[in-house]
Amino acid sequence: MEVSVTVNGELVTRDVEARMLLVHFLRDELGLTGTHWGCDTTNCGACVVLYDDEPVKSCTVLAPMAEGHDVQTVEHLELDGVLDPVQRGFMECHGLQCGFCTPGMLLTARALLDRDPDPSEQTIREAISGQICRCTGYATIVRSVRWAAEHADEVEVVP
Amino acid sequence: MTHMQVPAPIEYARATTVEDAVALLERLGDEARVIAGGHSLLPMMKLRLAVPEYLVDINDLHGDLSYIEADGDVVRIGAMTRHRELLESEPLWDLFPIFRDAELVIADPPVRNRGTLGGALCQADPSEDLSSVCTTLDAVCVIQGSSGTRQVTMEEFHRGPYETAVGQAELLTEVRIPVRRPGSSAYLKVERRAGDWAVVATGAAIWLEDGLISDARVGLAAVGPNTTGIPEVSAALRGRRPDEEAFAEAGRLAAASCRPVTDARGSAAYKRHLADELTRRTLRTAAARALADTGAA
Numbered sequence: 001m002e003v004s005v006t007v008n009g010e011l012v013t014r015d016v017e018a019r020m021l022l023v024h025f026l027r028d029e030l031g032l033t034g035t036h037w038g039c040d041t042t043n044c045g046a047c048v049v050l051y052d053d054e055p056v057k058s059c060t061v062l063a064p065m066a067e068g069h070d071v072q073t074v075e076h077l078e079l080d081g082v083l084d085p086v087q088r089g090f091m092e093c094h095g096l097q098c099g100f101c102t103p104g105m106l107l108t109a110r111a112l113l114d115r116d117p118d119p120s121e122q123t124i125r126e127a128i129s130g131q132i133c134r135c136t137g138y139a140t141i142v143r144s145v146r147w148a149a150e151h152a153d154e155v156e157v158v159p
Numbered sequence: 160m161t162h163m164q165v166p167a168p169i170e171y172a173r174a175t176t177v178e179d180a181v182a183l184l185e186r187l188g189d190e191a192r193v194i195a196g197g198h199s200l201l202p203m204m205k206l207r208l209a210v211p212e213y214l215v216d217i218n219d220l221h222g223d224l225s226y227i228e229a230d231g232d233v234v235r236i237g238a239m240t241r242h243r244e245l246l247e248s249e250p251l252w253d254l255f256p257i258f259r260d261a262e263l264v265i266a267d268p269p270v271r272n273r274g275t276l277g278g279a280l281c282q283a284d285p286s287e288d289l290s291s292v293c294t295t296l297d298a299v300c301v302i303q304g305s306s307g308t309r310q311v312t313m314e315e316f317h318r319g320p321y322e323t324a325v326g327q328a329e330l331l332t333e334v335r336i337p338v339r340r341p342g343s344s345a346y347l348k349v350e351r352r353a354g355d356w357a358v359v360a361t362g363a364a365i366w367l368e369d370g371l372i373s374d375a376r377v378g379l380a381a382v383g384p385n386t387t388g389i390p391e392v393s394a395a396l397r398g399r400r401p402d403e404e405a406f407a408e409a410g411r412l413a414a415a416s417c418r419p420v421t422d423a424r425g426s427a428a429y430k431r432h433l434a435d436e437l438t439r440r441t442l443r444t445a446a447a448r449a450l451a452d453t454g455a456a
Contacts, residue, residue, distance in 0.1 A: 001171065018171035018214070021201075040164045042202055048269055054243075055269040060201050064171045065194070065216055108269070129353060130267025 005066045007032070008076035018064050023047040025063035026073060034074035034103045038132075045131025048104030049073050055108045057130070074103035077110065082155055085148040086110050095144030097135035104131050109145045118149055166204035170213045177224070177330055180217050181305050185328040187213045193330065194218075195239060195278035198270050217330070224277070224332060227251050234336045238277025243268070245276060245289075255296060255336065256448060257344035257362050261288045264346075267354045277331045280316065283323050286356040286381040290317065292346060293334060294388045295362030295378035300324075301333040308332070317385035339374070342366035343448030345441040348380075349433050351424065357381040358424045359433035361413070363441035365401060365449045372396045375442065377409065381424070382417035382434055389416045392438070401446035409442055410435035 003020075004013040007030060014029045026032045026049070038046030040059050047058040050072040058071075077084040086109040089095060096102040105128060112119055112127040119127070124145045125138065133141060172187070174180035184191050190212035194200050203209040217224075217239065224239035227248045234254060236245075245251060246262035265271060265288050279289040280300065293300075294313045302309050302325055311324050318324060325331050348360035360380040366373045375396040380386045392409045399405045419430035 017168065019166040019169050019204075021165065024165075037163075040205065042198060042270060045267070045269060051272070054272045056272050057269050060198055060270075060273070062166075062171065062194075062197070062201070062214075062216075064173075065197065065218060127268060130269045 001064060003063050003067050005063070005068075006070045008072055014063075016063055018062065020063040022049070022058040022061040022063050022066050022071070025066070026058060026071070029063075032073050032075055036100055036103055038100065043132070044101075045104045045108075045128075046101055048107055048131060050107050050111055053111060053114070055104070055111050055130075072107065074106055077106060084110060085152050085154070086113065086145065088151065089144040089146075089148035090141075093144040093147050094140045095136065096141075101131055101133045101135075105133065105141055109148060112145070113149060113152065117152060119145070121146070164205035166201065167207060167210050169204075169211060171216065172213060173216045173219055175219050177220060177303055177332055180215055180220065180330050181303065181328055183215045184330075185305060187215070189327055191215055191327075193281070195281075196241065196274040197278075198266070198274045199278060199282040199284065229254070229338070232338050234338060236276055236334045236336070238275065238280075238331045238333055240276045242266070242271035242274045242276075242279075246271060254338060255292075255344050257292050257295060257346045257364065257445075260346035261292050261348070261360075261362070264288070264348045264350065264354070264360075270354075276334060280334070281323055281325055281331055283317055283319075283321050283385065284356070285320050285383060285385055286360075287386065288346070288348065288357065288360055288380060290386040291360055291362045291378040291380035293336070293378075294386050295344060295346075295364050295376050296336045297364075297376060299335045299337075300331055301335065302326075302329050303332045304329040310335075313386075314388065320384050339366045341449055341453040342374075343445050343452050345444035345448065347437045347441050347444075349437065356424070359419070359430050359437060361434065361437035361441045363438065363445045365396075365442065365445045367401070367446075367449050367453055370400070370453075372399050372401050372405070372446075375409070375445075377413055377438055377442070379413060379417050379434055379438075382419040382430055384418070387417060389413050391416055396442075401442075401449070403439075403443075406439045406442045406446075410439040413438040 036046040038044040192211035224237035226237040344364035362378040414431040414435035
């Protein structure tokens with residue numbers, strides 16, 4: 001069936017099976033492999049994207065369900081060479097090691113800061129509680145999000 | 160593609176109104192299923208535990224069926240109200256703190272952004288938290304079909320594990336919760352890890368009159384074929400002081416009345432112990448909150 005979804009601000013249409021999951025639509029149909037495909041059981045959160053501006057696990061949404069909705073992936077965080085402060089925060093504070101959970105973590109951090117520009121450590125921990133990181137013990141992720149909150153207004157162009 | 164979990168092939172249709180959904184379900188017949196948030200159904204479809212031929216997506220009804228409205232002596236909650244909306248509703252938290260207690264331990268934030276009240280109740284998992292909350296609060300479910308709407312109690316709503324009173328061409332549209340004051344409620348869950356299904360979970364509600372318990376209800380999850388209200392507890396508590404002795408008796412009755420089975424989440428004996436202890440603790444919290452409500456009401 002034809003499915004049209006707004007992905008990263010652009011309306012895209014593909015002819016796919018109705019059973020196709022949004023994570024595979026993004027990765028296999030659109031080539032947006034920044035969205036990672038992890039547990040496939042709605043547990044790990046590696047596949048988190050922003051769905052109408054809120055974090056959602058894209059392994060548990062059918063592509064046709066997303067028609068008419070606005071999906072943002074990690075590829076949309078950097079715009080015209082300007083990194084999102086959460087991306088810079090993760091660089092500054094070593095918010096990643098292997099990087100598998102990072103796209104989902106970045107998007108959840110973005111959604112959190114859009115709602116609450118100055119979140120407490122506890123609020124950050126709750127916000128990322130649906131996403132698993134096996135490297136950092138979460139400490140550096142929390143620090144990275146705090147860094148982004150504290151440097152929200154600084155712009156840095158990617159060299 | 161490599162090995163992965165995907166649902167079996169399906170036909171997909173979108174409903175734009177409740178009437179449209181009912182008409183689609185009538186036309187498509189037994190092999191059609193409603194999908195709301197999809198966070199119970201899609202995992203079951205991936206595992207091929209559910210193999211519907213047709214999915215009727217009702218997410219477009221979110222605008223019509225997501226509301227939390229106080230209407231005289233009843234609070235009406237639309238079936239498409241998402242977990243996050245339940246969690247963030249301060250009026251709901253004021254009247255029924257049990258919702259907030261429960262929502263904080265249901266799955267995780269991204270899941271709560273999608274899952275719905277109606278979907279949770281219709282999934283009818285014996286371990287599901289909102290079924291226990293609605294049982295505790297003596298909720299009434301409004302079900303709509305082509306010939307109109309009907310109302311059923313939570314006891315009538317759940318027919319067995321994964322079975323409800325909602326017919327093949329019907330839709331759960333609303334949950335109605337009676338408001339009685341002064342009164343309050345609480346929820347506690349023991350889980351193996353954050354966001355997991357309950358090993359045992361307990362909801363409790365207490366209503367007071369002249370400092371005595373005028374009514375009380377306890378709803379248990381994960382200790383029977385469905386979330387279970389315990390009428391014996393209500394009978395034992397009515398007319399008594401809300402004290403430790405009363406709560407201890409309620410705990411013993413809850414443990415004796417429930418029907419847990421030994422499984423990967425724990426032994427039946429352990430679950431009975433939890434039913435007892437969690438009943439005492441939730442009643443204690445509900446009573447303290449109800450006393451505070453006595454001043455506020």
